[in-house]
Amino acid sequence: MAKDKFKISFCEATAAAFKSLYADKYENAGDVQIFSSNFIYENLEKPKDPSMGRFALPVFRFGKLLEDKPPSIAAKVAPESNKFLSSSQNGPAIVIIEAAGGFLNARPNAELAASSTIEAVLAAGKDYGNSTVGQQRKILIEYSSPNIAKPFGVGHLRSTMIGNSLRKIFKALDYDTMGINFLGDWGTQFGKMIVAYRKWGSEDTLKNNSAQNLLELYVKFHETAKEDSSLDDDAREAFKKLEQGEKSEVELWEKFKNISRTEFDRIYKMLGVEFDWVTSESFLNDKMAAAIESLEKAGLTSISESALIVDIDDPQLPPVLLRKADGATLYATRDVAGLFYRWQEYKFYQSLYVVGSAQSDYFKQLFKLIELKEKAESLSDNDRMSGKVKHIEFGWVKFGDKAMSTRQGNIVILEDVIDKAAELAKKRIKEKNPKLKTIEETSRIIGTGAVIFSQLSVRRQKDVRFDWDQVLNFEGETGPYLQYTHARLCSLLRNYDGKVTTDIDFALLAGNEESRVIDLLADFPDTVEDAARDYDPFYIAAMLLKLAGAFNRFYQRKNAQGKIDRILSDNKELSAARIALVKSVQLVINKGLYLLGLEAPQEM
RNA sequence: GCCCUCGUAGCUCAGUUGGAUAGAGCAGUGGUUUCCUAAACCAAAGGUCGCAGGUUCAAUUCCUGCCGGGGGUACCA
CATH class of the missing domain: 3.30.1360.70 (Arginyl tRNA synthetase N-terminal domain)
Structure with a gap:
């Protein structure tokens, strides 16, 4: 508080x-x-x-x-x-x-609360809710991190939007924030893709709608491998060749990679998602050897069943595998190298990994490994990253009653969802506001808003159900509801012919509905800090819904005669006071939507 | 088997370090527009907070056990 x-x-x-x-x-x-x-x-x-x-x-x-x-x-x-x-x-x-x-x-006292809050909001404007608690401390946030050669599904949306929002939230609190997209462009899965391509693919596979074709190859591989396990051996072999730099494998890998990168860039643009650094697993290829060496030097490694491992002294967790029996590396190898690299390079205050809760044991392993290494090296507290690295876990995106899984082909393509939502929004605009000039753009904003908000309106740790009916419903606790309220506020501001000022009679804003709105406005800065503290944008989403509801009740309040008690009326003093409140709400909803990664239309 | 996590209204979810008659939205019912954008607002209805114990002045919240869903459990990422 x-x-x-x-x-x-x-x-x-x-x-x-x-x-x-x-x-x-x-x-x-x-x-x-x-x-x-x-x-x-x-x-x-x-x-x-x-x-x-x-x-x-x-x-x-x-x-x-x-x-x-x-x-x-x-x-x-x-x-x-x-x-x-x-x-x-x-x-x-x-x-x-x-x-x-x-x-x-x-x-x-309602009048005093109104004046102190509204004056604070209007004085700060777009910066209301910002603070300097971060003191420019470096914070790394890794999110999205999809795998190359797979389509961008709704399953990736959770990490992407939580991370994107956290990046904005931490920036608002004056942290030196770095959003990182760590693309999965290495590993046995590329062996699988290469094998599948050679078996069933052709040049055409890589041409039209190629991201979709790559998915089909991937799914087909897993279906077939269930019957014939020799395919898995082939895949391991192909990845090993890739890792050794065999030309034909590398060429195919690059093709897969380019197709995906183009696809991802388009989607991030559509979602308004930004990164400060787009990197990938293969970036760490030449850094793994040194990482392994430092662990060997710390005396932590051993050979077990002909694989190179770090036994992390915890009966509950398996050891970390650094090198497979066949000599090839694993995801963990690259992640460990990445941890060391980022620490060395940035000496961060915190480094966050926005990754699903399915990997919580895995992160426990990694953090334990770091702890053991830093202990063995007897580093000073200042030189240790232990305790500064955090797994920001979140629940599954479920479709039907199953978790979305690329391997099983149980996946909904994100772009399909956004297209459908935008189409529906367009239909609604044509019914309700046909004169709107920017129909195309606005329906896009609403469609993506609906999809994004559906991911942020549930607490991070909980699973979120993907349900077409729910995503395509724009009523109630939804992104479009907030956007609509914002458009309505903007409309009031357009209709008001004076200037918005705090030189008003705040006693005119002492009603119950007004006070409720004002309380929520006053809470906003705390809400932003709460969201940062728990790494959960949900707090902001929930608060905005309350604020929008409180404002809409004020907006549609009726007087004793049963008529709407209008915000703008002939009473100049009253209108001036109310429009100051309107402007404050508009600023906060706008800012809140921004922090969540949604756009706020002026009109819809 | 072991570890983690979840279980609140028909459905989807809130419920902050334990606190006041457990709250929203959706769906369904009834109402509000001579129109500051009805993507809204109002009203009624809807709950043994998985089950059983324990700690406490007070438990949906903390502890234990059980039941049920999901996830993880070394050569996938």
């Missing part, structure tokens, strides 16, 4: 009330617990129901200390605190405190 003046006043007032009401207990206990305003501050909570107040102090746990019953404590302290508040200030009390059972609920 942000240190705002409302909370500070509340804490000082209640601490004073406790001291005077329970003077004998205070004498014995001293300046601890509820007698300390700092302690109270740390124990503030947010009520479940916003109508109960903006923040609250539960007093249950102080029953023993005060030898009093919680409801009785609250009932005594509330009026005493209020008395303290009104006597210590001239003018109206800054917060009003109410007892409710064992809780002390606090409601900031």
Whole structure:
């Protein structure tokens, strides 16, 4: 929670009330617990129901200390605190405190909350929600990282969008952020592709719609290999040749790679996803030997079943394989080399790997390996990356009741989904707003917005179901709902013929609906920090939905006559006050959508 | 077998370090537009929080066991 003046006043007032009401207990206990305003501050909570107040102090746990019953404590302290508040200030009390059972609920003075919040938002503008907590510390975020020679499926979307959003969030908090796309362009799978291509493919396979053709080859390989395991041996052999630099294998590999790269670039552009560094596994080919050597030097390696391994001293985890029995390397070999390389190169504050939870054991292995190595080298804390590298895991994208798996061909092509969503959006625009000039562009924005938001509106750790009906529904808790609300706010701003200013009567914004909107606006900076702390953009998505809902209720509020209480009316003073709130909401929704990686249309 | 993870309304999900009558959206029901964009808003309806114990003033939240889904478990990435 942000240190705002409302909370500070509340804490000082209640601490004073406790001291005077329970003077004998205070004498014995001293300046601890509820007698300390700092302690109270740390124990503030947010009520479940916003109508109960903006923040609250539960007093249950102080029953023993005060030898009093919680409801009785609250009932005594509330009026005493209020008395303290009104006597210590001239003018109206800054917060009003109410007892409710064992809780002390606090409601900031609506007019003061409106002025401090709206002034803060409008002064900061697009920078509202930013902070300097990052202090330019280096943070690496690896995300997306699809495998070459496979199509970009909905399954890749989760990592891509979570990472893309985290990159923006950390940038907003002034971290020196580096988004990394680590393409899978090496490994036995390319042996498989080469074998499959030679068996069933031709030049044509690489021409039209070739990414799709590559997928078919890949799936066919796995289907056939189930019956005939000699194919797997062939694949290992082909990869070994590739790794040894055999010309015909390398040529094929490069063709696969180029096809995929072109495809990926197009998709990232469509999604608005950015990276600061696009690298790949093969980039590390010449760095693996040194990595292995350093592990050997640290005395960590051994030979087991003719493979080179690091036994990581953990009964729960298997050893890390660095070299297979046939001498070829593995993904882990490259990842380890990559870890060392990035640490050496960037000396990061943190390095994040946005990768599915299926690989959580694997990351535990890697981190353990680092820990052992740095211990063996007896590095100083400053020189250790141990503890700075994190696996940001997330749940599966499920399709039907199965996890999406390229190998089983259970995959939905991302582009198909976006196309379908955009098409539907276009249809809706033609019905609702046929005069819109930018139909094509706007329907694209809405379609991608729907798809992206579907990935961010569930907590990171949980599986997310891909369901056509849900993705193509633009109502309720969806990206298009937020975008629509934004367009509506922009429309109000267009219709207002004055200038937006904070030179207004904030008392006109003291209604319940307005106060709810204002509370949420005030929470936004905290929400951004929460999202960074838990590496989960979901917090922002959830907050925006609440904000949009709160605004829409305000927008459609009816007066006593049952008519809409319009934001813009003949009452100039009222319109000026309301438009300042409108502008604030528009800025925050715009910023929030940006941090999530969605575009915010002006009109739709 | 062992390890990890999840189990909340018909469906999809929230529920912050334990706290106030467990909240939204979708679907379904009823309503709101002389139109500041109805992709919206309002109302009613819908729940033994997987099951059983335990810790606590207080458990959906923490601990143990069981049941059920998913994942992982050295030469895939």
